[in-house]
Amino acid sequence: MWGRAAARARRRIAGARTASTAAAAEEEKSSCRAVVVPRFGGPEVLEVRQGVPVPDLKPGQVLVRARAVSINPLDLRMRSGYGRSIFEPILPLIIGRDISGEVVATTSSFTIGQEVFGALHPTAIRGTYTDYAILSQDELTPKPSTLTHVEASAIPFAALTAWRALHGSARISEGQRVLVIGGGGDVGQSAVQLAVAAGCSVSATCGTQSIEQVLSLGAEKAIDYTAEDTESAVKGKFDAVLDTIGEPETERVGINVLRRGGHYMTLQGEAAVLADRYGLAVGLPAATAALLKKQMQYRYSHGIGLDLFE
Ligand SMILES: NC(=O)c1ccc[n+]([C@@H]2O[C@H](COP(=O)([O-])OP(=O)(O)OC[C@H]3O[C@@H](n4cnc5c(N)ncnc54)[C@H](OP(=O)(O)O)[C@@H]3O)[C@@H](O)[C@H]2O)c1
Known part of the structure; x- marks a missing residue:
């Protein structure tokens, strides 16, 4: 055939x-x-x-x-x-x-x-x-x-998502501090390895069973999100946060641990959901408007950039 x-x-x-x-x-x-x-x-x-x-x-x-x-x-x-x-x-x-x-x-x-x-x-x-x-x-x-x-x-789609976020958006470089939220998942593990390879100091949140794996990939710190409070477990500010979970709580933490001028990157957008609910003509512009509004809010309130990789 x-x-x-x-x-x-x-x-x-x-x-x-x-x-x-x-x-x-x-x-x-x-x-x-x-x-x-x-x-x-x-x-x-x-x-x-x-x-x-x-x-x-x-x-x-x-x-x-x-x-x-x-x-x-x-x-x-x-x-x-x-x-x-x-x-x-x-x-x-x-x-x-x-x-x-x-x-x-x-x-x-x-x-x-x-x-x-x-x-x-x-x-x-x-x-x-x-x-x-x-x-x-x-x-x-x-x-x-x-x-x-x-x-x-098993590599390309997840790893390219991590690559676009860390290199295309945040432009990470040697010596920077990177936090990966959801470091035990496919995108998260790719992100940990890419950031370590770029010479960054990497922390990641993950489930209990992923702690050893995340550390073996080169992360300096792996935080068990089921047992620890991420915000208190991390020390100091980060240059970039990749949030593969994108829940309100992980977004709140990600924003709070960034230094001014840092980058918060999320994988959870609303474009498809709103387009499905209201149709393409209304849903896509509504999602774009919501994203722009949030970007402006975070720039004003925290001095950080926000990027979405849906
Ligand atoms: N895979 C891709 O190529 C790709 C591309 C673009 C966007 N995305 C989106 O990105 C998201 C993640 O994708 P993925 O492929 O990495 O998923 P995945 O392999 O299923 O990984 C998700 C990970 O999130 C962890 N997790 C769940 N809640 C958490 C929390 N509150 N804090 C920290 N970690 C948490 C889970 O850890 P435990 O199991 O250890 O609890 C799991 O390892 C999905 O929504 C997906 O649609 C994925």
Whole structure:
């Protein structure tokens, strides 16, 4: 099935690099298997479907044969109806952001057979829970041979979120102090490692069972949020706080422990929720307005920046 779809896709791409094998050339199919969401709901709505179309590649895109995909909280939320104002009209939906696999056709600088891993943009329509996923060349990178496909597929979406926050927004640098709220989760563990690698002094909150793991990643302090008061457990002010939980209490603590000029970054925005409730035309501007208002409030009251990575 994979070989047939790949052969078909390669033929359809003008100028695509091809690795023509006699076997692949004989086989013709423009469809593959995929895990789809035909309607919103719990895990029981998921269906494995045959014959799902493999679209033509556009310039700069890569057709990746999936060897492993991973499950992010966003996948579960999309399955349950988060973002329904965008996704409902296009059901059945293929969910999934992360992937690790092999290039089978491309209009980019990748080569056929190359092992790659990466993640789709959060708003991409056709996900990765399929034999053949389509990603842009900017969403992929060569897979190190030291990682298995399963390991590689667990990294990109969560780690890129942490990277965008710490490097893109806060621009952390050596010697700074970083607090990661929710350091035991996927985004949190990525953030701890990225901040440690950047030479920062890192503290993190996490559950009891994650304390040792967080310390083993290089955090100087791991605070058990189920047993300790975070605000009293941390000493001094931080340059950046990444809050992967985004509850009112974690936001309050995060804001209070920042120095003036510091950055508070949260992953919990209201755009999708408000768009689902009031429609795109009203919900998205309302979410933007609410975010701007909060940014201005914190700048005025605490002298800090606030950024959202939804
Ligand atoms: N994964 C992604 O790629 C991604 C990307 C963008 C946004 N997000 C969003 O970011 C959030 C976190 O994602 P994730 O993938 O990191 O989730 P996750 O792997 O499920 O981790 C969540 C962690 O939060 C911890 N936790 C819960 N309440 C806490 C609190 N009050 N204080 C400190 N830690 C607390 C839990 O710790 P214990 O289990 O130890 O109690 C758990 O380890 C989700 O809302 C998700 O939608 C995720």
